[in-house]
Amino acid sequence: MQYAKPKTATEAARLLGAETGVTRVLAGGTDVMVQLKAGMVEPALIVDIKGIPGIRSITPEAGGFRIGAAVSGLELGDHAALCAMFPGVTEAAQLIGSKQVQGRCSMVGNLCNGSPAADAVPALFAANAVVRIEGPNGSRDAAVETIPTAPGRTSLAKGEIITSVLLPAPVPHSADAYLRFIPRTEMDIAVASAGVSLTIDASGTITAARVALGAVAPTVMLVDACAAAIIGTKLDAAAQAALEQAASAACKPIDDKRGTIEFRTKVAGVLARRAALIAYERAGGRK
């Protein structure tokens, strides 16, 4: 195995593109190192991207924030303005692993690991995040929901890396929230999860919404039917029930050691409802 720490994204993309064997990108390493330890992967090349300028920065951009691919959960949580604007995303990112893992893990790593249970990803979907990709053919932007394609797989081409993620400026009276279910209070992988972002008007009526569910399908998924269930409502009991039902109806989960189909289907609905209520209140709607 070789270890490389390039100084630019272009060089990182070139190294990854040129390597014929298995490669891994190293940001926080909290997934890659586990894969190495378990012998799940024996990469020929590991590219540590932390030497790339800006990769560990949080920068205001067009009223939102651009977050470098190697920014850790702890750094996100320590950024007051970011947390105030995107409480759902930053809380989600801070649920990944332990406080030790928080010192290293990144949202982009969480995304590229391709797990349907990744905590940051439903919140990023809901927040309409856009990733910037560096590759052999230069730079491109992509909607975050186009990245995961299957468990452990992404749409990134060989040699492509994500260098940052943009959280676009929210319109006024918008807010987000993320909830996950785990058996303990910490340290577990989500058994089901829901990220919600919504906007309300002066009357408290929801005018826009994005709802994403995690751990209930092969990838995190954006569920339009959930958004439709609450848009045009004041999230009254009927809308809550419709949202819950739409979320459960969208689930295509599996039975595994972490939960049953039945459990995930039911709890995803509960979480979508509860997350929507939190987002609604944060946006300025009454409880």
Next chain:
Amino acid sequence: MKTIQVATTINGDATEFVCAPDESLLDVLRNRLGLTGAKEGCGTGDCGACTVTLDGRMVCSCLVLGAEVEGSTITTIEGMSTGDALHPLQQAFIDHAALQCGICTPGILVAAKALLDRNPDPTDTELRYWLAGNLCRCTGYDKIIAAVQDAAAKMRTA
């Protein structure tokens, strides 16, 4: 595998080592540098026994490559106190019987210090969530919480 030469500062001392590209910082500390205070309980970041601080942030050293720490500053349990003095947290762990077998103790001490460096007066709940990544199977955590709070109180008035 060709080894990589790395220069770091560990517990205040300039330290150079060579390691394999896929070797964890924990293995470097334990097997190459004789710093066996950090323990391997799982190797997958689930137990916290290998906790060290890397450039001021606590990490599981099993989830860090040795090759990554070039130019970094690392503190391990061996660097928590100097000479014959104990850090107030270390003394509190003895005074409150906050360890039984003691295997998780180095990681918990490093983690507790990292919290108190950020927040000198945590609530019990904050402390319990901060330490959720440090498994202890002997104590039920009760005396650990009491010890950290006692040390925190002493450190605030020191």
Next chain:
Amino acid sequence: MMDTGVSKRKFKQVGTRPARPDGVDKVKGRAMYGADMTAPGMLTGRILRSPHAHAEIVSIDVSEAVALTGVKAVVTGADLVAQDDIAMRDIQINVLATDKVLYDGHAVAAVAAVNADVARAALKLIKVTYRALPHVTDVDAAMAPDAPVVQAGRSLETVPAGMSANVTNQCEFGHGNLDAGFARADLVIERSFTTAATHQGYIEPHACLASMTSDGKAEVWCCTQGHFNVRSICAPLLGIEASQLRVTASEIGGGFGGKTAVFIEPVALALSRKSGRPVKIVMTRDEVFKATGPTVATSMDVKIGMTKDGRITAGDATLRYSGGAFPCGTVEMGAQSAFAAYDLEAVRTLGWNVLTNRPKEAAYRAPGAPQAIYAVESVIDELCQKLNLDPLDVRIKNAATKGTLSSYGPTFDDIGLMATLEAAKNHPHYSAPLGKNQGRGLSAGFWFNFGGNTSVSLTVNTDGTVSVSEGNPDIGGSRASISLMAAEELGIGYDKVRTIIADTASLGHNDNTDGSRVTFAVGLATIHAARDVIKKMCGRAARMWDIDEDAVTWVDGAAVPAGDNAGKFPPMTLAEIAATSLQTGGPLAGHHEFTADGAGVSFGVHLCDIEVDPETGHTSVLRYTVFQDAGKAVHPDYVEGQMQGGAVQGIGWALNEEYIYGRDGRLQNAGFLDYRIPVASDLPKIDTVILEIPNPGHPYGVRGVGETPIVPPLAAVSNAVARAIGMRMTSLPMSPPRILKALSGG
């Protein structure tokens, strides 16, 4: 601590809370655990494990591994001495399989190489040809007549004809007429329960460093609960004599029973002998879960009858325990302890052990008792609910006391159950209000406690200090307790005593650190060893005073004339006698070797408040209080620590911990991510109340305390959940999917 009104000896040292002698090393990261030792020229050992739940080993070809540069030795089951004794043979084939692999993770071969990378590569070059066999991992499935047979011919004569060949032993305990008892009841409830296998979950993986030379001299450094046991097992497996093998116990990073078994030490010795170099083996966490002992998985039926006023008229339990792929006697302890808390006219427990394709069960804190008592205490709680009776009053009404014929045979001497129940009843926790979706559960618990073979040596140094050598690895502060008892008996300060764990060459045999025996049995041996040297010191004083030896007695750390007739001499302190000892007859030392008897049984009562989220099945433990009889708490901090730690292990067992097997018979959650032990934020403060009802079998009244605390939590938590959700769960763990399923109508 509560004053129970029992007259007590006045102690000067025992009952205080001094700093433990190994504390500074442990908080500074200097203490040496199993994996922390190195030796010049040391090799890394690694073990190849079966990917099959059950398979015949057709062939093993190690030639490519042997040929790999950096590989210094490869061993298989053929490198260990075949054992005739059946118990030893079970250990032998568990350590390295021979004809068959019996579970996912069963060791098949091992390599020693210059580093871990080469060792890993070498394992991949070992070619094992398996012929897969049908497997069974579920205890009830394994009892079916057509179940795959894990090991043939292992049923004892106690097993009735016609049962599955996987049933290895049957046991039965009890007394009285069950039918008459049930006929007298106003209500009889019969329920079936299951509990999942759980792992001890010690944070330190098994580790050892072994060195063996071609002339049969060998050394082992390892983390173990009993290094004498390691010697007893390794020596015959390597074909050497006990005297040639010295085993030193490292500091131990948790065991809870799981490190009473031997797994890697014989393999490391065989690799060392073959390579001519020291070999270190450290298990990965994955290996710990797959190949070291979890506790038994169980399936149980319990039937109890009760009168309207809360008197239990009869109790009957049938226990089906699986200790994995090898016969195990744990079900007997479950059957004996199931109804031990109660004074019953009619009681019976019937138990079977069943083979399954799972790792060999190892002891886990009160092995066998938590499961059976969970089932019994659940049914009693349901009877209380249905008869509208206070569950503590019912337990008080039926509690075993001094003179009770226990459900497993013996008649109880002084026991602390009633005092413990009354303490719980009078505690503010029991009457605190509860909110919505909350419930309070309680359970009594019991453990026998053991004594066993023990050897202690105590030397009085010329500077007036005392060194105690004992042979039981200190797993939770026992060196402090032993020092306290030596100081108490000798009448000197705690800081004048240092207790160490000696190696196998330095003392007579010591049984494992298990059965809650160390503070009791090693403490007793230490007291006797102190008395032995006191007698010698009195002799030295007598000689110096030129009076009769019998005319000298020992008071407050000094020899004094026994009475005025003996003569008038000022007290001669231990330090004064020690200072001149080399001139008055030579070094002073006492020792004691015995099979300790009289370990008093221990009872505990736990109270638990739980809140359940009815929409997700998530549980939160809100409040928890442990009441336990310690006989005499030698070092109360470490007694409380046992009570808290055991309670939390039991909470984990009740709520989330379980071995999960796939249809392929392979373990699916061999790591701390998905084997979910409680983390700090899962728990409230664990409150403790120590009761002290002296054990008549110990001069200070000491009872073992280590195991009882894991017994009540299973039912205490389950009973709290039952009252919170208005529905009774009969399978552990009560993981959120199971609770939600029950709430949505099953």
